[in-house]
Amino acid sequence: MVKNDNVHDMMTGHEVGHALWTKSEDWIKAIDNDYNKDILNIVEDARIEKKIKTRYPGIVRNFIEAYKVLADKKFFYDDVNTINEMQFIDRVNLHFKCGMASNVRFYAEEKPLVEMVANCNTWKDVLKTTRAIMEFTVAQLQEEEHQEKLEDGFEDSIEESKDPGEMSNDELEEKLWENSFSSETQERFDESVERMTEAEKDVPDSKKKNLLYGRLPKANLNNIVVSYKDILSNLSSDLTYSKVLENERRETAKSNGRCVFPHGLQETENDFAQFRKKTSRIVNYMVKEFERKKAAKEYRKESISKTGVLDVNKLFSYKYNDDVFLKNIIKPDGKNHGMVFLLDWSSSMKDHIGVTINQLLALVWFCKKINVPFEVYGFTTSYGEIKYKGSRTSIKGSKERFAEKAGMINYQGHTFFNLLQFFSTKMNAQELNSMSKMLYTFAHCYRDINTSKLAMGSTPLIEGLGCMTEILPMIKNNYNLDIVNLFVLTDGDGNSNMNGVYTGETDGNWNKIDMSADNLIIENPATKKSHDVGELGRSLRNHGNYSYTNAWVRVKGQEYATLKIIKEMPGINVIGIFLDGDAMVSRYNKRIHDKFMPSRRWSEMKQLHIEQRKEMKKFGFTTHKWMAYDAFYIIPTSTIRELESELEITSDMKASQMKRIFGKHQKTKWESKVFVNRLMEIIC
Structure with a gap:
C-alpha cells in the first residue's frame, strides 16, 4: 500500500483529466471500431495528463514526484536497467508518465510516433496516433515472423505479408x-493500483468470517468407474453396428454411381497389425532405455562393505597391506514402478484422438513388456445412453458419485462425471489385444461411428484429479509399488469446478463459494496442510497471458490445490502432456506457449519465446514448470503424426530429394528418442 500525498493528488488529477476530456461514448465507439485498448489508453493518458498540467500548473510537481514514488515501488518494472529492452509502447508509456528521469531511448524510426503522441490535442489526434502505432507494431511482428520462418527452415512457406497501412x-x-x-x-500499473485500492478498504466482519474450509470428497468409485469389460462390450457393439451402416452406405453409393468410401472401418481395423509392428520398434527402445537407466541408478547406490572374514588369497600381503578381508557388494533392491494415464475424453480431442491413442497404446505395451502395473482412465461427462434429440442420460443415473457429508466439497455437475477404464493391468492377453484393436479403430474413425455410449463431452479435469487422490494410493498399495507415475493428457483447460462445501448430512445443504472472493481453503487430512485456492490461483497470474477473470483464478486455483495434494502423497510423479492441436509440425504456437510462461514481463517473455522456439525446432516439444507437475510438455499433435510417418522414397526421386527426406526422417526418429529419454529420467 502506498500512502503518499503526491500520489493521491496525481491520481485525483489524472481522473479529473479523464472526466473533463475523455468522453465515454467516444471511448466505447473506438473499442467497438477495433482500436487496440492498451495503445489507445496510453496515448489518451498522455493527452489528458498534458492538458490537466497545462490548466493547473501547480499539479505538475505532484505528477513528477508521484510517478517517481510509484516507479521506486516497482509499479512499472522490476529493474530500471531493462527499460530500454521493452517494446515500443511500454517505452512510450514510461516516457510520458515518468518523464526525462526514466532515460528512455527511442530508435530513429520510432521518434516520429513519439512526436505524434506528444502533439495529441484532440480525440481525433488520439485515434490517428493509435492507428499509426498499431500499424508500426504489426509491421514489427510481421518482420519477426518472417525471420522466425527463415531460422526454422520454412523458406518455402513464406508469403508476402499485407502492408499494415492497407x-x-x-x-x-x-x-x-x-x-x-x-x-x-x-498491466502492471493497473494491477498494482487495484491491489493498493483493495488494501485500503476496510474488510467487514461478515467478510472476514466467510472463509470456507473443506476437504476433497470421497469418491464412490463403483459409481464413477466404467470397467474395461463394459468398455469392451460398448466398443464391440458400436463398431459392429457402424460397419453395417457403412456397408449400407457403400452399397447405396455404388448403386447410384457415386464415389465409394476409400478407407473405412474395416480397412482401419486391418491397418492395426501394421501399426503394432511399426510401434514395436519404439516400444523396444523404451524398454531398453528404462532398463538401462534403472540399472544405472541401482549401480550408483551399490556399496562395498568388509565382512570381517579373512581373504585367503590376500594373506600373503599382510606385511604391507591391511586390507586382507573379504568384501561384500551390497545391492539395494530396485524400486517397483506403476503407471496411471488420465486421458481427456472431451469433444475438443476429436480431431487428434487418433494420434493420441497411438501414443497411449505404445505406452501401454511398454508397461506390459516390462511387467509394470498400469491403468488408463478417460475422464468425461458424456458416458450415457441417447434418449432423444442427441441428448444423453447417464447410465449410472443419479447415483452418488462423491460423498455428501459435512466439511466435504461439492463438484458442480458431478452427476454426469465418469472415468472410463480403457486399460488395466488385470486384463488378460486377449482382452488387451481386443481393446487395443477396437480402440485404435474407434479413435481413427470416430466421426464415422454411431456410438451409443462413448461420445465425447466436456472436460471435468478437477473431478478426474480428485479421483486420483484415491486411485493412486490404492494402486500403490495393491501392487506394493514404490513409485507411481501419473500422466495427464489433455488439449485444453478443464471446464468444471468446485462450487460449495457441505454443512450438514442432508443432500444439497451446502454453502456456496463466494465467486469473487475465492474463499475456499482445501484441507488435506493426511498431511494436515491447507491450500488457499485464491492464493494459488492468483500466483498463476504472473504466468503468461491468460484472461485473468475471477472465475479463472478460482478454477485454476482448485486444479493447482488438487495437484499439490496428489504430490503430497509419497512416491508419486505427475507428468502433464498438453496436446497442441493448432500448431504445424514442430512449429511453435506462440499463443499456446503464452499461457505457460513463468513471467508476464514482455522482455522476459520475448527471451523465453526465443529459447522455447529453439527447443521446439530441435526436439519437437517444449518443457515447462507448471503448477505442481514434475514435468509439463507441450507437443503439437502434428509432430506426433510426423513421428509416426514412414520413410517414403521412390525410384523416380532425385538424389537431393532422397537426401532431404532421409534427413527429415532421421531427425524425427531422433526427436522421438529424445522425448522417450526425458520420460525415462522422470519415471525411473
Whole structure:
C-alpha cells in the first residue's frame, strides 16, 4: 500500500483529466471500431495528463514526484536497467508518465510516433496516433515472423505479408491478438493500483468470517468407474453396428454411381497389425532405455562393505597391506514402478484422438513388456445412453458419485462425471489385444461411428484429479509399488469446478463459494496442510497471458490445490502432456506457449519465446514448470503424426530429394528418442 500525498493528488488529477476530456461514448465507439485498448489508453493518458498540467500548473510537481514514488515501488518494472529492452509502447508509456528521469531511448524510426503522441490535442489526434502505432507494431511482428520462418527452415512457406497501412482496424487488432500483444507496464500499473485500492478498504466482519474450509470428497468409485469389460462390450457393439451402416452406405453409393468410401472401418481395423509392428520398434527402445537407466541408478547406490572374514588369497600381503578381508557388494533392491494415464475424453480431442491413442497404446505395451502395473482412465461427462434429440442420460443415473457429508466439497455437475477404464493391468492377453484393436479403430474413425455410449463431452479435469487422490494410493498399495507415475493428457483447460462445501448430512445443504472472493481453503487430512485456492490461483497470474477473470483464478486455483495434494502423497510423479492441436509440425504456437510462461514481463517473455522456439525446432516439444507437475510438455499433435510417418522414397526421386527426406526422417526418429529419454529420467 502506498500512502503518499503526491500520489493521491496525481491520481485525483489524472481522473479529473479523464472526466473533463475523455468522453465515454467516444471511448466505447473506438473499442467497438477495433482500436487496440492498451495503445489507445496510453496515448489518451498522455493527452489528458498534458492538458490537466497545462490548466493547473501547480499539479505538475505532484505528477513528477508521484510517478517517481510509484516507479521506486516497482509499479512499472522490476529493474530500471531493462527499460530500454521493452517494446515500443511500454517505452512510450514510461516516457510520458515518468518523464526525462526514466532515460528512455527511442530508435530513429520510432521518434516520429513519439512526436505524434506528444502533439495529441484532440480525440481525433488520439485515434490517428493509435492507428499509426498499431500499424508500426504489426509491421514489427510481421518482420519477426518472417525471420522466425527463415531460422526454422520454412523458406518455402513464406508469403508476402499485407502492408499494415492497407489493413483494417479489425485485421490489425486480430494480428496483435494472435501475437498476444499487450502493454506490460500498463498491466502492471493497473494491477498494482487495484491491489493498493483493495488494501485500503476496510474488510467487514461478515467478510472476514466467510472463509470456507473443506476437504476433497470421497469418491464412490463403483459409481464413477466404467470397467474395461463394459468398455469392451460398448466398443464391440458400436463398431459392429457402424460397419453395417457403412456397408449400407457403400452399397447405396455404388448403386447410384457415386464415389465409394476409400478407407473405412474395416480397412482401419486391418491397418492395426501394421501399426503394432511399426510401434514395436519404439516400444523396444523404451524398454531398453528404462532398463538401462534403472540399472544405472541401482549401480550408483551399490556399496562395498568388509565382512570381517579373512581373504585367503590376500594373506600373503599382510606385511604391507591391511586390507586382507573379504568384501561384500551390497545391492539395494530396485524400486517397483506403476503407471496411471488420465486421458481427456472431451469433444475438443476429436480431431487428434487418433494420434493420441497411438501414443497411449505404445505406452501401454511398454508397461506390459516390462511387467509394470498400469491403468488408463478417460475422464468425461458424456458416458450415457441417447434418449432423444442427441441428448444423453447417464447410465449410472443419479447415483452418488462423491460423498455428501459435512466439511466435504461439492463438484458442480458431478452427476454426469465418469472415468472410463480403457486399460488395466488385470486384463488378460486377449482382452488387451481386443481393446487395443477396437480402440485404435474407434479413435481413427470416430466421426464415422454411431456410438451409443462413448461420445465425447466436456472436460471435468478437477473431478478426474480428485479421483486420483484415491486411485493412486490404492494402486500403490495393491501392487506394493514404490513409485507411481501419473500422466495427464489433455488439449485444453478443464471446464468444471468446485462450487460449495457441505454443512450438514442432508443432500444439497451446502454453502456456496463466494465467486469473487475465492474463499475456499482445501484441507488435506493426511498431511494436515491447507491450500488457499485464491492464493494459488492468483500466483498463476504472473504466468503468461491468460484472461485473468475471477472465475479463472478460482478454477485454476482448485486444479493447482488438487495437484499439490496428489504430490503430497509419497512416491508419486505427475507428468502433464498438453496436446497442441493448432500448431504445424514442430512449429511453435506462440499463443499456446503464452499461457505457460513463468513471467508476464514482455522482455522476459520475448527471451523465453526465443529459447522455447529453439527447443521446439530441435526436439519437437517444449518443457515447462507448471503448477505442481514434475514435468509439463507441450507437443503439437502434428509432430506426433510426423513421428509416426514412414520413410517414403521412390525410384523416380532425385538424389537431393532422397537426401532431404532421409534427413527429415532421421531427425524425427531422433526427436522421438529424445522425448522417450526425458520420460525415462522422470519415471525411473
